Amino acid sequence: MNPARITRHSMLCILATLIATLTGCSHYSSPSAEGVFGASTTTSESLRAKDAYPNSKRSARFAVIGSGDDAKGWVEVSITPVSEGDRWEVAYRKKNANDPFRLDVYSIHDGDVVMIETTEYDRDALTTYDPPLIVMPGRLRPGSPFEQKVAMTVHPPKDRSAVRRKGEAHQRIELIGQQVVKTGSDSIEALHVKCEFNAKLSPAEVATVTERWYSTEHSPVGFIAERYDESLKIMGVPSSSRGHLWLLRP
Numbered sequence: 001m002n003p004a005r006i007t008r009h010s011m012l013c014i015l016a017t018l019i020a021t022l023t024g025c026s027h028y029s030s031p032s033a034e035g036v037f038g039a040s041t042t043t044s045e046s047l048r049a050k051d052a053y054p055n056s057k058r059s060a061r062f063a064v065i066g067s068g069d070d071a072k073g074w075v076e077v078s079i080t081p082v083s084e085g086d087r088w089e090v091a092y093r094k095k096n097a098n099d100p101f102r103l104d105v106y107s108i109h110d111g112d113v114v115m116i117e118t119t120e121y122d123r124d125a126l127t128t129y130d131p132p133l134i135v136m137p138g139r140l141r142p143g144s145p146f147e148q149k150v151a152m153t154v155h156p157p158k159d160r161s162a163v164r165r166k167g168e169a170h171q172r173i174e175l176i177g178q179q180v181v182k183t184g185s186d187s188i189e190a191l192h193v194k195c196e197f198n199a200k201l202s203p204a205e206v207a208t209v210t211e212r213w214y215s216t217e218h219s220p221v222g223f224i225a226e227r228y229d230e231s232l233k234i235m236g237v238p239s240s241s242r243g244h245l246w247l248l249r250p
Contacts, residue, residue: 030227030243031067038180040192042142047175047191049136051216053106053113055081055088058220062246063184075246077221087116090221111138119157125164126157136173140193145174152199167201181213181225183248190215190224205233224248 059078063071073095081088087107091100105116114132119125130151137146148171154164176192190213199206213225229243 040179043178046141049113065245169199171197
């Protein structure tokens with residue numbers, strides 16, 4: 001066997017280990033769930049940040065949709081204010097779990113909702129942003145995508161003074177239109193928002209696409225469905241992918 005190929009393979013294995021907090025060696029994507037979504041139409045409506053990201057204490061349960069469009073578990077999303085509404089936490093818990101697998105910290109800045117930090121406990125990673133990541137501008141209008149560049153730093157959750165890696169990211173948020181979503185026996189018209197997030201954390205590149213469908217009349221946490229897909233490359237070589245689809249279950 002070619003020694004050079006062995007060396008390169010070993011190097012990739014070492015790099016994969018170094019960025020283990022970013023991947024789980026998995027290769028899957030969100031289910032298509034064609035029966036869940038109706039036709040998409042244009043809209044003149046805009047989405048306000050305070051409606052998309054409420055900051056009062058509340059919670060909602062979402063079904064985790066499998067490949068056959070059936071629920072294979074559920075996730076609870078709960079909102080907890082931590083400083084009189086100026087800052088709040090959103091925790092994500094799996095069925096029968098006391099501790100969250102993810103915890104986001106948000107705040108409001110000039111009418112925009114910003115993410116201060118996010119902790120992914122299943123990846124043992126705490127990520128902070130500079131400037132804070134705008135997850136929803138004060139008002140998102142159709143035909144007017146929002147874009148932002150930020151620096152990001154990944155820490156171990158138990159030691160904020162330690163730095164695992166640094167990098168930069170670019171995101172683009174767009175209000176696609178209006179779409180009917182079937183959540184159980186209900187068919188709900190919702191605003192469809194797509195967020196593309198691309199991060200460079202040398203030697204890794206992470207690309208995520210998050211789609212959310214918002215209907216504040218039907219969901220206490222703002223959204224009624226979330227589709228998420230993520231892909232990871234190490235030195236330009238595809239390494240892993242993962243995704244999910246959550247649907248509100250009243």
